Amino acid sequence: MxxxxxxxxxxxxxxxxxxxxxxxxxxxxxxxxxxxxxxxxxxxxxxxxxxxxxxxxxxxxxxxxxxxxxxxxxxxxxxxxxxxxxxxxxxxxxxxxxxxxxxxxxxxxxxxxxxxxxxxxxxxxxxxxxxxxxxxxxxxxxxxxxxxxxxxxxxxxxxxxxxxxxxxxxxxxxxxxxxxxxxxxxxxxxxxxxxxxxxxxxxxxxxxxxxxxxxxxxxxxxxxxxxxxxxxxxxxxxxxxxxxxxxxxxxxxxxxxxxxxxxxxxxxxxLTKEWKDVDRELLNDRSFGGQINRENNFKHILPEILADGDSEEDKARKIYSYIKKQIKWNKIYGKYSQFGVKEALEKRNGNIGDINLALISACNAAGIETYPVLVSTRENGLPKTIHPVISDFNYLVAQVRMNGKSYFLDASEENLPFGLLPLRCINGNGRIIYSKKSSEWIKLENQVDASTHFDVFGKIDDTGQFKGKIRIFYEGLDALSRRNYIKKFSSLDAYIEERMNNSASMRIEDGKVYQLDSLDNTLMESYDINIDFSDNLREESFVFNPILINRMTKNPFNLEERNYPVDLGSKQRELYSISVRLPNGFNIERQPKNTALALPESAARYTYQSQYEEGSLILKQELSLNKAIYEVDEYFHLKEFYSRIIQHHKVDFAFTKQ
The missing domain is CATH 2.60.40.3140 (Immunoglobulin-like)
Known part of the structure; x- marks a missing residue:
């Protein structure tokens, strides 16, 4: 820019x-x-x-x-x-x-x-x-x-x-x-x-x-x-x-x-102020600093939610969980408190300012070093960094510092795990407001990469019927997105039924979701599946592609020239582990080449490796996007990188009878 x-x-x-x-x-x-x-x-x-x-x-x-x-x-x-x-x-x-x-x-x-x-x-x-x-x-x-x-x-x-x-x-x-x-x-x-x-x-x-x-x-x-x-x-x-x-x-x-x-x-x-003037105004503002200093609101609450012997991290996690349950987000953004911490706790409802100022106040009351961080959400635009423009910011999160580590916290959403910011907050830099020293810019990023891992295994019988299992593991923003989607359904059964009804290429016979509410753990879906490959199975040959789910067919980058960065929000990783047993008597005739692609300085990597031995096909594929942001001069390389992956996915495995 x-x-x-x-x-x-x-x-x-x-x-x-x-x-x-x-x-x-x-x-x-x-x-x-x-x-x-x-x-x-x-x-x-x-x-x-x-x-x-x-x-x-x-x-x-x-x-x-x-x-x-x-x-x-x-x-x-x-x-x-x-x-x-x-x-x-x-x-x-x-x-x-x-x-x-x-x-x-x-x-x-x-x-x-x-x-x-x-x-x-x-x-x-x-x-x-x-x-x-x-x-x-x-x-x-x-x-x-x-x-x-x-x-x-x-x-x-x-x-x-x-x-x-x-x-x-x-x-x-x-x-x-x-x-x-x-x-x-x-x-x-x-x-x-x-x-x-x-x-x-x-x-x-x-x-x-x-x-x-x-x-x-x-x-x-x-x-x-x-x-x-x-x-x-x-x-x-x-x-x-x-x-x-x-x-x-x-x-x-x-x-x-x-x-x-x-x-x-x-x-x-x-009218153009220095940050030290803005810091002072914010900390003296009744709807901002005035709420952080309301530690008395938690004097009687903390003994009920904390236990003797809790570490600082235990305390922070318990307070974070308490605020999430106690104050429900009313879907209104804001860097200032709408109702005030005390009233929001009583009403069990508030805006982003109410929720995260309450979180900061409670952590401070527990002796945990915590500061407010001003944020401009992705749809709001990047904040100006040359001089303070307080109206650029429309959101507020907390940063907790303990044991030499720091964590961004946003207690607004049920499915947000400790230490993860939602995608809307990953927008350049935020401004951290200290109580005793000048504020400073701080990079808004998640420590955990967005990751999805597909694990597929099963057997194709002599009639071309594949029976097996697909397990999908989600972490980081991928887990948050999937949890939010699942929770939109009236029940877990309703979600699984929707999966069954909308899997055109396969028949799902049974499904389970694990650790949906265990936010700090990997989310996992597991499905028993049946796929009809009979049209692919001839008397002397068999052709199929083992990337059964989420195969890349369309390049997300198609512009001749893109004059703005590619901003993913976090580093991303997608893995496939596939094991398929084929009918007896088939030899491999054609297969995609084992390959390894990489952008300069390993900004992105793609590996594809397969082997066929004694009737079993084993395939491992990994796509790693090792940067959250790719600059304009990297766009052509990223576009070509995806094009080569898509071309690779078009090659099927071909088998012939011995």
């Missing part, structure tokens, strides 16, 4: 200005707009293309509220290339709650243009816009443009009024369809000094700045203003692929963050 930093130097007072509203109308539609764009970014995978996109933001005074508002005007012209691009006409505008007020949208306009000898335009009815409340923080405005057809063009324009003057509004150059031209203009109030960052792979095509003399009238005086325009052209579509963090981490976009402003008396106010 590349960052550019642009410093805005225009600083002047603007608290009570009145700005002249300016519209951001799109140019008149022309026949030329209907021509298929001749651009390398538009190819057979493109179903629609943005011809032109323009945005403009400035700050105005809301006269009725006597408050500042950022006015965002937006216009986009999109050409629909085929039916798969029709969904571009289903438009959604998200509106966020800032403080105690929501953003509002107005002047929504939509037009559909098509050619029938001449250009016809159909305007969207004003009543087509409807509003939906998602939750207490997000509203949606939705509409669908009329008369959509292949090769039509749609125009969309609207205005958003936002109370968020601190971050302006992110301008997203890159999206899931290509864009020929995208232009954003920001008129920056001069009392404000914004840090402007451009993230993503693609660079700006052009930057323009203009001094607007006497642009605002304030208390009878006129002030200058800076107009900054950022242009990007020929922007390829962003293609999502397996094993990635939030797309917003990688899409080319420009962001504004208020760093400093001048008040009406001329005093400079700095």
């Amino acid at each position: 590349m960052y550019r930093f642009l410093t805005l130097v225009w600083i002047f007072q603007v608290f009570f200005f009145h700005a002249h509203a300016q519209t951001n109308e799109l140019p008149t539609i022309s026949f030329r707009d209907f021509e298929i764009p001749n651009s390398p970014i538009v190819d057979s995978t493109s179903h629609a293309v943005v011809i032109l996109e323009k945005g403009r933001s400035d700050i105005q005074v809301d006269e009725s509220e006597r408050e500042l508002r950022v006015i965002h005007r937006y216009g986009v012209r999109i050409k629909i290339l085929d039916k798969e691009g029709f969904d571009q006409a289903n438009y959604i505008i998200p509106l966020y709650k800032i403080g105690n007020k929501f953003e509002t949208v107005s002047q929504v306009k939509g037009y559909t243009h098509y050619i029938d000898g001449k250009i016809h335009t159909v305007e969207m009815d004003k009543g087509a816009v409807f509003h939906e409340k998602v939750n207490e923080f997000v509203n949606l405005s939705k509409f669908t443009l009329p008369n959509i057809a292949e090769n039509c063009i749609i125009d969309i324009e609207y205005e958003i009024r936002s109370p968020d003057i601190f971050n302006y509004r992110t301008w997203k150059y890159q999206d899931d369809i290509p864009k020929l031209y995208s232009e954003y203009t920001a008129i920056i109030p001069a009392v404000y000094n914004y840090n402007v960052t451009l993230n993503g792979f693609y660079k700006l095509t052009d930057e323009r700045s203009k001094l607007l003399k006497d642009h605002f009238l304030l208390n009878g005086r006129r002030f200058d203003c800076s107009q900054l325009t950022y242009i990007m052209e020929d922007i390829p579509a962003f293609h999502e692929e397996s094993h990635m963090l939030a797309p917003k981490n990688y899409k080319s976009a420009i962001n504004f963050e208020l760093m400093q402003y001048y008040s009406t008396n001329g005093a400079r106010q700095n």
Whole structure:
């Protein structure tokens, strides 16, 4: 990912200005707009293309509220290339709650243009816009443009009024369809000094700045203003692929963050703080540090759950188990406590902050060194590391330190074992907040690899019927994922029945699951199976592939170029141990070659070994991904690595009668 930093130097007072509203109308539609764009970014995978996109933001005074508002005007012209691009006409505008007020949208306009000898335009009815409340923080405005057809063009324009003057509004150059031209203009109030960052792979095509003399009238005086325009052209579509963090981490976009402003008396106010200031604020905050220090909440509880002679780890594990059972997660994230530790314990319900602050407080009460760790979840995006932005974090976990070891703990989920973080939390670095020294960045990672081991053994009789057993062993995140899936069923029997009903290639006759609730132990499934290979068995020959389950047939990496890392969340390992007894009298004629593949520096390894002796086929296969994150320059090698494995899996074993 590349960052550019642009410093805005225009600083002047603007608290009570009145700005002249300016519209951001799109140019008149022309026949030329209907021509298929001749651009390398538009190819057979493109179903629609943005011809032109323009945005403009400035700050105005809301006269009725006597408050500042950022006015965002937006216009986009999109050409629909085929039916798969029709969904571009289903438009959604998200509106966020800032403080105690929501953003509002107005002047929504939509037009559909098509050619029938001449250009016809159909305007969207004003009543087509409807509003939906998602939750207490997000509203949606939705509409669908009329008369959509292949090769039509749609125009969309609207205005958003936002109370968020601190971050302006992110301008997203890159999206899931290509864009020929995208232009954003920001008129920056001069009392404000914004840090402007451009993230993503693609660079700006052009930057323009203009001094607007006497642009605002304030208390009878006129002030200058800076107009900054950022242009990007020929922007390829962003293609999502397996094993990635939030797309917003990688899409080319420009962001504004208020760093400093001048008040009406001329005093400079700095909003960019140092971490020591944030640490102090957090530890003094009633909903954060105030909850950690509520050790009295556990004075009467600890003697009931701990025993004399318990080691520190015994104590930590018992407290972790107690908090998991005592406070059920209400599915709300948060770095702050929603109800407070005491009330959450009484209600037996709380958000992530309630749960993990209670865990930290209880461990501290037991004399165990434990600290809060601020986390930004994978879907929330990577936190900024250059300077503190507390709003980047939406989650909280604990770190326990004992006997020279450290463990990340999250007591929010029933099936999370001690020392394992859920995948949502594995997102770059977290910020650990100490009580007596400055906080620091800490890598969010699990010590246990995600691992699945398939153990298959059995016998094929003279009629081609295979009878045997499959055992599957799960560890790490693989075990967590499987336990969560199993627990969605009404009972273990219901899960096994679902396995029986959805195993198309084999018949499951009996099944058992072991150590489902023993979270610190390996999860195991065991099934008696029957597979009909009679179609493969001829009088003189027999062909089959012993990779009976989860055979790799599709490469998860298919992009020609991927400009963002492959993030697996943890190291991964997949093993197969197979032992199959064949009918009497067969010799091996063809088999996949024993092979060993490896990426540079053993970043990934694949081994395949088989042998056939005295009617028994023994096969061992292992795939080890020895890094949690593969960088952009490793992508081609990883893609080719998987392609070779898939080709290897296509080769069957062939046997002939003696």
